Amino acid sequence: MNEKITDVLIMGSGPAGYTAAIYAARAGRSVKIISGFEPGGQLMITSSIENYPGFAEGISGPELMERMKQQVEKTGAEIIFDSIKSVDFSRKPFVCIGDSGEAYKSKVVIISTGASAKWLGIPGEEKYRGAGVSACATCDGFFFRNKNVAVVGGGNTAVEEALLLTNFASSVTLIHRRDKLRAEKIMQDRLLKNPKINVMWNTTVSEILGNGTKVTELSLIKNEVNVSKAIDGVFIAVGHQPATSIFNEQLKIDGNGYIITPEANTSTSIPGIFAAGDVCDPNYRQAIISAAKGCMAALDADKFLSR
Numbered sequence: 001m002n003e004k005i006t007d008v009l010i011m012g013s014g015p016a017g018y019t020a021a022i023y024a025a026r027a028g029r030s031v032k033i034i035s036g037f038e039p040g041g042q043l044m045i046t047s048s049i050e051n052y053p054g055f056a057e058g059i060s061g062p063e064l065m066e067r068m069k070q071q072v073e074k075t076g077a078e079i080i081f082d083s084i085k086s087v088d089f090s091r092k093p094f095v096c097i098g099d100s101g102e103a104y105k106s107k108v109v110i111i112s113t114g115a116s117a118k119w120l121g122i123p124g125e126e127k128y129r130g131a132g133v134s135a136c137a138t139c140d141g142f143f144f145r146n147k148n149v150a151v152v153g154g155g156n157t158a159v160e161e162a163l164l165l166t167n168f169a170s171s172v173t174l175i176h177r178r179d180k181l182r183a184e185k186i187m188q189d190r191l192l193k194n195p196k197i198n199v200m201w202n203t204t205v206s207e208i209l210g211n212g213t214k215v216t217e218l219s220l221i222k223n224e225v226n227v228s229k230a231i232d233g234v235f236i237a238v239g240h241q242p243a244t245s246i247f248n249e250q251l252k253i254d255g256n257g258y259i260i261t262p263e264a265n266t267s268t269s270i271p272g273i274f275a276a277g278d279v280c281d282p283n284y285r286q287a288i289i290s291a292a293k294g295c296m297a298a299l300d301a302d303k304f305l306s307r
């Protein structure tokens, strides 16, 4: 049992968590970051980031996160590899229980647990996960060298995944349920110009079929007509789900699972608990905004502790 009470406990080690740690530690507060089981968060599976200011040539997600981590370590904040599985925000100090069994006590908590990929929930998806079904081209694209793959979705993630997959696959089919992409214009242009990529508009996937060990085919509905497509792998890129299940009973959460915070600051429904990053952002979901919100959360936390 850890009897020491930390000033600021930060859950999550993406741009929001790391930035909050840098600001809180530099304000003279004792800071612990509980990294979660995927330290660095979603950017760890992002190949190239071209819109984060300061990196004119672009930077890979893992490298950006490594640099943020090093900056955190310089401040003296402690990064702990653990994942919070339950919280008690009804008493002070707040108590967060780690998967390790450790009880972390703190005066303030900053929640920056991020979000994770959503799935379609169709037959075959779970059965063939890791056997042709993936939500991460950076992680699994390599296994589809000279194969035919599909990507489902029409946002920036889907377009990025499709472009990345052209480095490995012989053909990439982007399957989108509408006739317009949601992705940024510059990304759309790159996608539509790429000779390896074909887009199937107005198409949904109804089932993922396989031979028992790996994916072989997709059942599709295109313009209300059932069609099938032979495929070796399918990458699902249909948005994200915020990681808030452990807070459901204690904090105000919206209908889509996001922690509710006001526009002007990072407070939640419990004084002393703050939230930053994708866990409370259904709209922008950008690394730069998560970092900025992490900064706000640390400043809000510092003000709260000074009261």
Ligand code: NDP
Residues within 6 Å of the ligand: 049, 050, 051, 120, 152, 153, 154, 155, 156, 157, 158, 160, 177, 178, 181, 182, 204, 237, 238, 239, 240, 283, 284, 285, 286
């Ligand atoms: P988005 O919510 O932007 O896009 C999700 C896509 O999946 C949409 O095209 C949506 O279709 C489609 N979709 C959702 N549910 C289903 C379903 N059940 N069946 C079929 N299709 C479905 O999510 P992203 O993950 O792409 O991006 C999230 C945020 O992260 C965005 O703000 C994006 O800009 C940002 N991002 C930025 C990057 C960058 O700047 N480099 C990289 C990656 C993401 P429809 O369009 O019809 O709603």
